[in-house]
Amino acid sequence: MPRMVELEVDGQTYKVEPAEAALKEAGKQGLEPWGEALAVVGSAVPRRRGAEHVTGQARYSSDVQLPGMLHARLLLSPHAHARVRRIDASRALALPGVRAVLTCLNTDAAWDEERRLFDHTLRYAGQEVAAVAAADEEAAEEALELVDVEYEVLPAVLDPQAALMADAPQVRGEGNLYGGKPQVYRRGDVQRGLASAEVVHTQVYRTSIQHHACLEVHGCVASWDAAGLTVWDSTQGVHLVREELASRLKVPATKVRVVAEQTGGGFGSKNGIGPYHLVAVLLARQTGRPVRLFMPRAQEFIASHHRPATQHELTGGVMRDGRLMALVHRIIGQAGAYAENAELAAGAYGATAELYRCPNVLMEAWIVHTHTQSPGACRGPVGTEVHLALEQFIDELAEQLAMDPLAFRVRNYVRADQTRRRPYSSKALDRCYEAGARGLGWRWPQDPGHGRVRRGLGMSSIIWHGVQSEPSQAVATLYADGSLQLTLGLALIGTGSETALVQVAAEELGVSPDQVSLIIGDTRGTPYSIDSSYGSRTLALVGPAVRAAAAEVKRQLLARVARGLGAEPEALRLEAGQIVVRARLEPPMSVAEACRQFVSAPLMATGRRSRNPRGYAHESFGAHFVEVEVDTETGAVRVLRAICAHDSGRIINRLLAESQVQGGFVQASGPALCEEPWLDPATGLQLNANLHDYAVPTALDVPDEVQALLIELPDLGNSIGAKGLGEPPHVGAGAAIANAVAHALGLRIREYPLTRARVLEALRSAREAPGAREGQASHEGI
Amino acid sequence: MKAFELVSPRSVGDAVALLAGKPGAGVLAGGTDLLGLQKDRVQGPSLPLPGVLVNLKRVPALRGIVKEGERIVLGALTTLSQLADDPLLRSRFTAVAEAAAEVGSPQLRNMGTLGGHLCQRPRCAYFRHRQFVCLKKGGDRCHAAEGEHRYYHAIFRGGPCHMVHPSDLAPALQAFDATVRVAGPPGERELPLARFFRHPEEDPLREVALDPGELVTAVLLPEPPPGTCSAFTKARVRQGWQFALASVAVAITLEQGECRQARVILGGVAPTPYRAAGAETVLEGVQPDERVLARAADAAVEAARPLRDNAYKIDLTRGLVRQALGRALGVPPGQVGLAGPWSGDV
Structure with missing residues (x-):
């Protein structure tokens, strides 16, 4: 049982474990929290291989081409609820180039406990009906049109309110x-x-569906050989995909290799496997050829799932x-x-x-x-x-x-978590309020003006769950020439966390980030660093494992140097990239120099993340402040400025952290203002399943100023002091925008997105409401 | 995309002959709409997917902007970027250049051509969705009438199909009384732009009055009367790369401060560009001031008959008309307290 001490927060007493105790337990040597003066951590190191992305050279799994590879396509249900009465694939199979067609008649693989991969009963528009593998995409596409399906259309319920009625299907x-x-x-x-x-007071709010709109669509290339199955996947987590495939196929995990050199966007939609993974794997096994199955854009909206529409009734x-x-x-x-x-x-x-x-x-x-x-x-x-x-x-x-x-x-x-009755390992929301309000020039009451164009300020708080105690492993190898290799079992999902992880290792070992190389994005030969990169936790989870691995090779290096110099290991210190021997006259020596002199075979260590100290709640916090402009005549809403203050613990890479904040704010401004699916009320089919009509913000929609204010309070929960920052900027942006619009208009629209349609409808209702001033000309606003 | 045969004639005559000899062939210019339709397999009982595309890009005579007597001739292959940047259009036909600059995105404007822009198909999502066989594809009903119609559907003259014409340039060209020149098997003909577009009541399958084998070769603009000023305003779902929820082109001819002639043409609100004659009547013969503009804007939307969910487009269009008129007449946006009749912000 760890030693617990009493901590008083807001007049309440809590029992917690001193944070240092947890940090020291895991490593052989134990890790002290970092001090203030750091060389590499905190600096704005540009993203590794960033140039490859912006010059089109980065290789994604969707770029993989293998000899003899077949191309697969899915036939999806056009009905929200139907039974497959008859299905005839003979015309499709007769088409030149077509190698296989899977349907509910020839494939009984289960998807989960509830349904088969190709089920006789279809319960949503977009459920898999059949799959085709052909020599090229055109033939596969053509073959889909030749699969004859007779559906028995059944009554469907598309709306949750209607579904709760007694007589609902x-x-x-x-x-x-x-x-x-x-x-x-x-x-x-x-x-x-x-x-x-x-x-x-009571109010009701409605939020809309949001799609991820990943630039790289969902999909994979599957190939079987004597060693087993290899899947090149567009994924957030190679190890999770491997686990799920192995368990679904009932083969040992070691027979499945999952590769994702780069992933073109996930945003939560590429954790684990979807039916399309199984389809590609089964088609590859049946045809004996590699099979590529990537979604056409219209089907991407189905494959990615979505943030659901919700309704909220609040009473306070x-x-x-x-x-x-x-x-x-x-x-x-x-x-x-x-x-x-x-x-x-x-x-x-x-x-x-x-x-x-x-x-x-x-x-x-x-x-x-x-x-x-x-x-x-x-x-x-x-x-x-x-x-x-x-x-x-x-x-x-x-x-x-x-x-x-x-x-x-x-x-x-x-100051403490009221749900779990624990103090927070760190909380600087108050400082976020202060910095954000100052940054925007928050004032109250506001004066939106009286003209056609009104302005409003709005703000929102943010809380997002932090990293719980989860294991993570990282491998560090220090070569005789002083170069360090990190081997990590995670995928590159576009956040740049790999760059930050390199900084963690470089800091600990006293080398430059340029001396660190990465093996990453492949289950083969990598440790289990993370199942999948979700929950804003990659850096705070894997970072401590990386630091522990780097600390361990540092210990091994210092031991070798000490032996070589005939000094006590305790007398050696690594400071600012230089090894110094206490009370001796040897000049300081760089890590590279020390490696050349004293390391013959590479030094290697596996680092493990220590558990979180007991008794705390771990959360990230933030506060967004925005200014908007609303044209009351045309309903146009424009975000002029956004000041986004975040408490995400220690910032490992300032540049990437700011990018996360900006990207999160802009992504969230979509469903707040312009982005929504159009669903046909009769069939449930999405009518705008394309990137033109599904209006995510473009470069022109980005506010002139999205400023990240990073409030640095190193967290006690882990050895690098970091908390998550991937999701928090997305979580608070919408409400801040909506509050600003409400303050600009003097009325509130409780449904999203705040499109011109909704703004103009709300202004009209306000004008026509009893009590509105008579005879007011329309162009004078409300 | 389904495979197709591509033929590239070198002259208008050859192109016409090819089109006449291959019924159902598609006409390929910039391809920004046509190739999308091919990729999405937009087809139906009365809308076969073209198996042959006649590529016009090798026909040099269709390019460029020239003067022909008293008229400006805009070649059908002139790109939207060229129109947006042309100094003559910018100064004398401001609304036309502004409309061209508002189309799509820079990439689309660099590829898209004037002729293709006028002949583009509607943006109705039911028309473009594979699962729906609507009137325009030979089906028996308009799914938008009772379905999803908040954005790209009519508030004027809708029915039996409720599409809106998506063109930004058409209202602007019509505000300048443009003429379309068409080549076909019998030879060339010209018709006013206003008669080039067909209402679905006449024929739900086609939006333009082109006979089989015909293609647009040019748009002609007469010299506007002296004292004419113009502007184009467009509202969309986001700031760029979107079609108009509503657009307005205005051309106003002033004589000693009095409006002698007014053209107010609305886009994105009716199956064809919609001439707001009521607004023109309000403007003509008076000195436009703030009140006149507001009355003209009200008159512009008087005849609107919205669908269940697009009534907001009435308010939107009214606002755009007022803003377009204000811009054309040179009233600085948002400026209050101007000398003269302008007292409020426009």
């Missing part, structure tokens, strides 16, 4: 509410909390002095047709329960089955939706009290 035959009841989080007594409140009780007494948050999330990923539809956890001091909280997540594709993880899953609703509701509560929404948030600041 049953999606999975056990009621359309996942688990039979809502998921619940409860603290205190909300009835009493609301009764004691001086002001009680507050005292006139701003104290939050109770919060009730009911979420309806759309789970799609199967249990898979249902818990990504909505959850009774997160910001509502944690972000503000509140003694009485009730959260209910109603996860509803419909005849639609199931949701998937999408940058800040569940949390983004919760923030969109909660952070607007917090603004509206402040409005009820005629209080500055920032002051209201500060009034309810909390």
